[in-house]
Amino acid sequence: MHELAICQSLMDQVENIALERNALSVTSIVIGIGPLSGVEAQLLKNAYPLASAGTIAEHAELVIEYLPIRVKCTQCDSESDALPNKLICKQCGDWRTTLISGDEMMLMSVELEKQKDVTSEAVH
Amino acid sequence: MCDTCGCNVTHGNENLIRPGGKLHKTESGKEAVSVLHSLLHENDHTAQHNREHFDQHNVLAVNLMSSPGAGKTALLEATIQQLGLNSNSKIKIAVIEGDLETENDAERIRKHGVKAIQIATGSACHLDAHMIHQALHNLDLAEFDIVFIENVGNLVCPASFDLGQHQNVVLLSVPEGDDKPAKYPVMFRVADLVMISKSDLLPILDDFKPENAKRYLRDIASTAPVMEISSKDKSGMSQWINWINQQIESRKTYLEQHPVVADHSHHHHDHEEART
Numbered sequence: 425m426h427e428l429a430i431c432q433s434l435m436d437q438v439e440n441i442a443l444e445r446n447a448l449s450v451t452s453i454v455i456g457i458g459p460l461s462g463v464e465a466q467l468l469k470n471a472y473p474l475a476s477a478g479t480i481a482e483h484a485e486l487v488i489e490y491l492p493i494r495v496k497c498t499q500c501d502s503e504s505d506a507l508p509n510k511l512i513c514k515q516c517g518d519w520r521t522t523l524i525s526g527d528e529m530m531l532m533s534v535e536l537e538k539q540k541d542v543t544s545e546a547v548h
Numbered sequence: 549m550c551d552t553c554g555c556n557v558t559h560g561n562e563n564l565i566r567p568g569g570k571l572h573k574t575e576s577g578k579e580a581v582s583v584l585h586s587l588l589h590e591n592d593h594t595a596q597h598n599r600e601h602f603d604q605h606n607v608l609a610v611n612l613m614s615s616p617g618a619g620k621t622a623l624l625e626a627t628i629q630q631l632g633l634n635s636n637s638k639i640k641i642a643v644i645e646g647d648l649e650t651e652n653d654a655e656r657i658r659k660h661g662v663k664a665i666q667i668a669t670g671s672a673c674h675l676d677a678h679m680i681h682q683a684l685h686n687l688d689l690a691e692f693d694i695v696f697i698e699n700v701g702n703l704v705c706p707a708s709f710d711l712g713q714h715q716n717v718v719l720l721s722v723p724e725g726d727d728k729p730a731k732y733p734v735m736f737r738v739a740d741l742v743m744i745s746k747s748d749l750l751p752i753l754d755d756f757k758p759e760n761a762k763r764y765l766r767d768i769a770s771t772a773p774v775m776e777i778s779s780k781d782k783s784g785m786s787q788w789i790n791w792i793n794q795q796i797e798s799r800k801t802y803l804e805q806h807p808v809v810a811d812h813s814h815h816h817h818d819h820e821e822a823r824t
Contacts, residue, residue: 426674426705434587441581451578455587462708462734463587495769509730511769519766527737529587529708536579 427467430529431475438534442480447536450481454533458491458526459508465490484534493526591709594677598684598712603808605689608799609697610792611711613735614719615728616701619745619779621645621653623719623788624696626779628660630789639796642692644683646675646700653698663687674705677712693796703728707735715740715795718772722749722756729764736765739772741791747776747784 434455442450457465465488472486495506497513498521504514506526512519586592602609612620624643631637643664645653654666665683667675680697687695697713699706718739720728723746729736736742742765744758762774775791777784 426672426708429672429674429676430587430708433590437583437585437587437589441583445579445581447579460734460737462704508768509733509764510767511733512767519769520771521769523737523769527734531583531585531587531589533580533582536581538579 426462427464428471428475430463431468431471434531435475435479435481437531438481438484439479441534442536445536445538447480447538449537450484450534451537452485452487452535453481453531454487454489454535456489456491456528456530456532458528459493460523460527461529463529481534489532491525491528494524495521496524497521588709591677594681595710595712598677598680599714600808601684601689602695602712602714603803605692606800606803607689607692608694608715608792608796609711609713610694610715610717610795611697611699611706611713612717612719613699613703613706613739614701614721614745615703615724618701618719618721618724620698620701620719621656622779623743623745623777624657624698625660626782626785627696627788627792628657628662630782630785632660639694639792640692642687642695644675644680644687644695644697646679646698648672648700663692669700673700673702674709675699675711676709680711694792703732703735707732707738714799717741717743719743719745720761721745722747722753726756726758726760727764729761729768729770733768736770736772737768739770742770742772742774743784743788744774744776746778746780748778748781750776 438450438453457463469486469488476482476484493506493508494503495511495513496503497516497518499518500513500516502513502515503524506512511521511523513521599609614620628641631639631641641662643657643662645657645664645666646669647653647666648669648671650668651666654664657664665686667679667683669675669679675697697711716738718736720742722744744761750756758774758776765772765774775784775787777788
């Protein structure tokens with residue numbers, strides 16, 4: 425169960441970004457998870473309310489995007505989808521592939537609520 | 549995964565996260581900030597810092613991972629004995645031990661006259677780069693050639709945390725079964741060397757087929773060499789010692805070609821500095 429530790433690390437990053445940009449709050453957090461990242465998305469979701477409680481991102485929506493496993497064959501150069509424990513090339517069947525997607529655990533973007541534009545409010 | 553050079557963005561995922569891609573969204577009235585950092589950004593940063601310290605002192609750092617009871621500590625004890633038998637060998641070892649509780653493993657290592665630091669992780673199921681950084685404050689790296697980090701026995705969590713090591717060695721003991729690489733692909737994919745430990749049990753537990761383990765490793769595109777080793781009857785030991793020597797040598801060669809800029813010494817900086 426290392427998802428809580430990972431979620432806390434995520435919250436640290438999100439808080440820093442929000443502080444740097446003088447945000448009022450964080451409205452959404454988008455993370456990308458690949459099946460070979462070692463992170464279980466559901467456990468991350470469960471850990472999220474605990475890790476975000478009392479932070480500027482307390483009410484933010486956590487959006488998880490599931491990234492596919494893709495491999496590139498070093499022998500025939502073709503790219504194919506693969507399973508976590510079957511990373512072989514679908515074209516030629518060779519095992520000498522490199523992973524090009526699927527091990528990510530990445531903070532992709534955050535959406536911030538900023539101070540309302542005071543000058544445009546004053547017109548009304 | 550590296551955060552500094554943008555290599556997190558690969559040919560395979562860039563179409564999703566670049567502007568116009570499925571994961572690139574902005575709603576009006578709010579600011580969307582694109583980040584593209586690993587979730588373990590801070591850990592990875594500290595890990596890189598640890599690696600620089602090892603490099604500054606020409607120390608090879610090896611992260612040992614396996615299930616609990618696969619024989620990590622026994623392998624280290626046998627390794628210390630083996631290196632001690634060879635009077636030509638001047639390799640000086642230190643060990644960082646990670647367990648949830650107790651000093652037992654560190655005490656086993658210390659009995660052989662080797663410096664060992666125990667990290668008690670409490671409830672944490674893995675070591676992280678900060679714990680290693682703390683441990684390095686109690687270790688004068690100038691005195692050693694190799695530091696073994698014995699991770700918490702666990703085939704899941706330790707795989708995700710870079711500690712600053714140069715090599716990952718994953719042990720698969722014979723009683724565990726030969727299909728562990730298929731069951732725990734994340735762990736076995738990070739292995740630079742896989743050791744089939746307790747190989748003295750192969751004649752008894754004959755449903756463990758080393759060739760099956762190798763086949764499962766190929767299925768996950770692992771190019772890691774596989775060694776059979778027994779800390780008990782010492783078979784495979786010389787192959788392992790050769791591997792250690794080769795790694796120490798190739799690290800030294802690498803560092804001669806890529807010298808480390810010694811911006812500060814590990815022993816004179818404040819711990820907080822490293823966390824920023």
